[in-house]
Amino acid sequence: MNRLYKSFRQLCKKKTVRYNESLENISSIINRWFKAELQHLAVLSTAPTSKITKDPVKPTQKILCNLSIDQMALILRAADDERIISARSLNDVFKDISPHLSTARKETISADSMRSKSYNSEPRDKKIAMEILEKIRLKIKEY
Incomplete structure (x- = not known):
């Protein structure tokens, strides 16, 4: 994911390209999405892992x-x-x-x-x- 984000940041972008004139540019939206995903992955990787246990037999x-x-x-x-x-x-x-x-x-x-x-x-x-x-x-x- 980090590699993809790095590649994205290195792309040449036009600041004027937007889905809708009232929204911010696509580059900013995707940039924010990458940051949120990377932050989420960081939280998951530091969360304590639980042992996988068999379901108890009823x-x-x-x-x-x-x-x-x-x-x-x-x-x-x-x-x-x-x-x-x-x-x-x-x-x-x-x-x-x-x-x-x-x-x-x-x-x-x-x-x-x-x-x-x-x-x-x-x-x-x-x-x-x-x-x-x-x-x-x-x-x-x-x-």
Whole structure:
């Protein structure tokens, strides 16, 4: 934009050229427009930039899961370890999946919470996760 303005200022202009006799000359109007645009661009370039965030998933779009966050985290970690699901990292798996899940106790599930709980699991949660997976195995066998 600066380059265009500089080129414009270096043009030979006739001060008498006007759209309308009652208005000022075209050169003055365009000159003022360039200054306003450059000032606007300067303000935009110094304004703080906001992070682009994903729109939060609406609660009506969430899947209610009857497992605890700890149990879901264990199953997702095992699925990632066995390459049933795949992402750049386990953290990405949790970041991509957690916004779409809710539990009876928690409407919004934190990806960081899932990640930390997948590494610090209680024996009870491991047992419940294995029982659920066994039920799923038996259900698939029925089909």
